[in-house]
Amino acid sequence: xxxxxxxxxxxxxxxxxxxxxxxxxxxxxxxxxxxxxxxxxxxxxxxxxxxxxxxxxxxxxxxxxxxxxxxxxxxxxxxxxxxxxxxxxxxxxxxxxxxxxxxxxxxxxxxxxxxxxxxxxxxxxxxxxxxxxxxxxxxxxxxxxxxxxxxxxxxxxxxxxxxxxxxxxxxxxxxxxxxxxxxxxxxxxxxxxxxxxxxxxxxxxxxxxxxxxxxxxxxxxxxxxxxxxxxxxxxxxxxxxxxxxxxxxxxxxxxxxxxxxxxxxxxxxxxxxxxxxxxxxxxxxxxxxxxxxxxxxxxxxxxxxxxxxxxxxxxxxxxxxxxxxxxxxxxxxxxxxxxx
Amino acid sequence: xxxxxxxxxxxxxxxxxxxxxxxxxxxxxxxxxxxxxxxxxxxxxxxxxxxxxxxxxxxxxxxxxxxxxxxxxxxxxxxxxxxxxxxxxxxxxxxxxxxxxxxxxxxxxxxxxxxxxxxxxxxxxxxxxxxxxxxxxxxxxxxxxxxxxxxxxxxxxxxxxxxxxxxxxxxxxxxxxxxxxxxxxxxxxxxxxxxxxxxxxxxxxxxxxxxxxxxxxxxxxxxxxxxxxxxxxxxxxxxxxxxxxxxxxxxxxxxxxxxxxxxxxxxxxxxxxxxxxxxxxxxxxxxxxxxxxxxxxxxxxxxxxxxxxxxxxxxxxxxxxxxxxxxxxxxxxxxxxxxx
Numbered sequence: 001x002x003x004x005x006x007x008x009x010x011x012x013x014x015x016x017x018x019x020x021x022x023x024x025x026x027x028x029x030x031x032x033x034x035x036x037x038x039x040x041x042x043x044x045x046x047x048x049x050x051x052x053x054x055x056x057x058x059x060x061x062x063x064x065x066x067x068x069x070x071x072x073x074x075x076x077x078x079x080x081x082x083x084x085x086x087x088x089x090x091x092x093x094x095x096x097x098x099x100x101x102x103x104x105x106x107x108x109x110x111x112x113x114x115x116x117x118x119x120x121x122x123x124x125x126x127x128x129x130x131x132x133x134x135x136x137x138x139x140x141x142x143x144x145x146x147x148x149x150x151x152x153x154x155x156x157x158x159x160x161x162x163x164x165x166x167x168x169x170x171x172x173x174x175x176x177x178x179x180x181x182x183x184x185x186x187x188x189x190x191x192x193x194x195x196x197x198x199x200x201x202x203x204x205x206x207x208x209x210x211x212x213x214x215x216x217x218x219x220x221x222x223x224x225x226x227x228x229x230x231x232x233x234x235x236x237x238x239x240x241x242x243x244x245x246x247x248x249x250x251x252x253x254x255x256x257x258x259x260x261x262x263x264x265x266x267x268x269x270x271x272x273x274x275x276x277x278x279x280x281x282x283x284x285x286x287x288x289x290x291x292x293x294x295x296x297x298x299x300x301x302x303x304x305x306x307x308x309x310x311x312x313x314x315x316x317x318x319x320x321x322x323x324x325x326x327x328x329x330x331x332x333x334x335x336x337x338x339x340x
Numbered sequence: 341x342x343x344x345x346x347x348x349x350x351x352x353x354x355x356x357x358x359x360x361x362x363x364x365x366x367x368x369x370x371x372x373x374x375x376x377x378x379x380x381x382x383x384x385x386x387x388x389x390x391x392x393x394x395x396x397x398x399x400x401x402x403x404x405x406x407x408x409x410x411x412x413x414x415x416x417x418x419x420x421x422x423x424x425x426x427x428x429x430x431x432x433x434x435x436x437x438x439x440x441x442x443x444x445x446x447x448x449x450x451x452x453x454x455x456x457x458x459x460x461x462x463x464x465x466x467x468x469x470x471x472x473x474x475x476x477x478x479x480x481x482x483x484x485x486x487x488x489x490x491x492x493x494x495x496x497x498x499x500x501x502x503x504x505x506x507x508x509x510x511x512x513x514x515x516x517x518x519x520x521x522x523x524x525x526x527x528x529x530x531x532x533x534x535x536x537x538x539x540x541x542x543x544x545x546x547x548x549x550x551x552x553x554x555x556x557x558x559x560x561x562x563x564x565x566x567x568x569x570x571x572x573x574x575x576x577x578x579x580x581x582x583x584x585x586x587x588x589x590x591x592x593x594x595x596x597x598x599x600x601x602x603x604x605x606x607x608x609x610x611x612x613x614x615x616x617x618x619x620x621x622x623x624x625x626x627x628x629x630x631x632x633x634x635x636x637x638x639x640x641x642x643x644x645x646x647x648x649x650x651x652x653x654x655x656x657x658x659x660x661x662x663x664x665x666x667x668x669x670x671x672x673x674x675x676x677x678x679x680x
Contacts, residue, residue: 072412075415078436082436082438093435094434094435094436095433095434096418096422096434098422228623228624228626228627229623232627254624257624257627257628258627260627260629261626261627261628261629261631264629283568283569284568284594284597284624286568286601287568287572287597287598287601288597288601288628288629289600289601289604289628289629289630291601
């Protein structure tokens with residue numbers, strides 16, 4: 001069994017340093033922190049939780065309730081959250097639910113059945129009311145979404161998300177800065193009171209800010225984030241409707257990959273005939289041809305924030321907080337400067 | 341709340357037909373079955389399980405214990421299994437574990453804690469002993485693997501898998517039939533007593549059957565199925581070592597995608613300079629450029645077999661059975677006939 005000394009030896013740091021990392025003390029450099037966490041992972045170190053258990057009540061179990069199963073961005077985020085929660089000596093239960101189910105109802109049921117001490121909701125509605133949220137009687141954090149369309153008081157919930165609207169604006173700005181003005185959007189839909197609507201709004205805002213008229217003909221709705229066939233069809237229909245666009249903003253990496261295939265199938269080369277930019281920053285899309293230009297969600301930092309926030313809420317009854325993360329542009333081969 | 345009449349009306353079939361589908365009677369056409377299941381899905385029908393509950397013991401919960409989280413083939417299979425188990429009136433709990441953990445230990449613990457009535461293991465070792473398997477005291481099915489390297493009696497376990505060795509042979513045969521003889525393999529490793537070793541053996545068998553000498557120089561081990569960076573590096577090292585090969589057999593779709601990127605980065609066009617064939621048949625790889633030529637695992641049929649087998653074992657104490665599914669070649673743009 002690996003112990004804390006093995007970790008210290010492996011990293012060439014003091015035992016007290018390892019302890020500081022494991023207990024989240026601030027006075028550790030990012031580099032050291034990363035090295036120690038990597039060693040914890042590689043050596044399969046399991047923290048001794050007996051001391052912590054003394055102050056615990058019913059169970060030590062936090063649930064991670066995941067909405068939808070085939071989102072590769074979620075897969076990575078789950079990995080980070082599982083690692084960070086386990087590292088801090090808590091048990092994590094992973095539960096999945098269908099996108100058609102309501103996370104608050106399922107969460108409330110789980111909390112009672114499993115004597116949970118907290119719930120991380122991975123994916124959910126952006127429009128909770130106070131009455132709905134009251135179903136959940138343990139600390140919770142909304143991961144990858146926040147209460148944009150609801151009416152919760154900021155003191156009533158914690159969330160870790162990106163600014164979907166702002167990120168979409170930035171994606172479109174990137175295309176405009178390369179000379180594009182005829183820019184299509186590939187979305188799930190435009191009124192889901194969720195990620196897709198927010199990114200659609202950001203697209204419209206960006207066009208407006210550059211004095212580019214909004215043209216509904218250039219809006220392609222696939223009705224899905226993950227069904228590649230439906231996304232390919234929506235893109236093909238867009239091309240059939242009006243192929244004068246020189247760029248597509250796809251609201252997710254997988255959608256961009258299916259769109260690039262559809263463009264290619266219709267004789268449009270990417271990026272020569274059409275530029276494509278997306279949001280997500282999947283590892284996969286660094287390996288597709290062309291590689292994707294995309295706004296990368298900081299998945300490591302987001303996962304860490306989810307874990308730390310729920311544990312602070314549980315251990316210290318810390319205040320609710322809303323974290324908004326910034327994305328970063330990862331340049332790939334899917335965009336080009338328009339000739340003037 | 342949707343009821344069975346709604347389903348019947350929606351499909352234009354008799355209520356008794358819907359009932360037959362839901363209870364798995366054989367006298368229903370595939371077309372009707374599919375239509376009814378689609379409606380069950382679309383209308384969110386929840387089967388009434390009270391009648392069945394009478395004959396149940398402790399709980400109605402089957403666990404699906406998934407090893408590793410970032411395998412897109414698993415994502416699809418999970419969807420099918422969740423649908424099929426729920427449809428039959430049982431509850432499904434989805435649990436995840438790290439690839440470094442042992443599924444039998446975790447499964448035994450879960451079975452006790454959760455009062456499970458059955459466990460579906462999604463991914464696991466190919467080398468259980470009878471003593472190890474005895475840890476699991478509820479019906480179980482090994483999904484996507486079987487006991488190739490272990491010494492279990494066929495009456496002691498149920499499994500649903502493809503024949504990994506035979507499928508790999510078929511992949512290599514496909515390349516040979518197109519005139520390739522200098523064929524590299526991109527594997528996880530060659531002695532994992534698991535999928536990668538089996539597919540490596542199939543590769544060697546195929547070469548031998550065609551009188552092509554095995555050349556260890558052409559074996560690239562990435563040490564992973566999913567880390568795209570590591571797979572890209574392993575392919576680059578292969579190219580640096582010996583770039584005389586005209587084709588690569590990648591043992592999984594994601595590996596093939598990273599390999600195609602590496603080949604392209606080294607100035608080798610796919611399929612003009614190098615053909616690539618893989619195993620999995622992900623939806624994604626129909627949308628990459630070039631599209632992938634791959635052996636498709638029948639994920640719908642495999643998921644259905646997993647669900648039916650565990651339920652027969654639970655309800656009727658049915659005999660243990662091992663199912664071996666065949667894959668089908670899906671032609672893409674990643675292979676070409678060699679000039680003679």
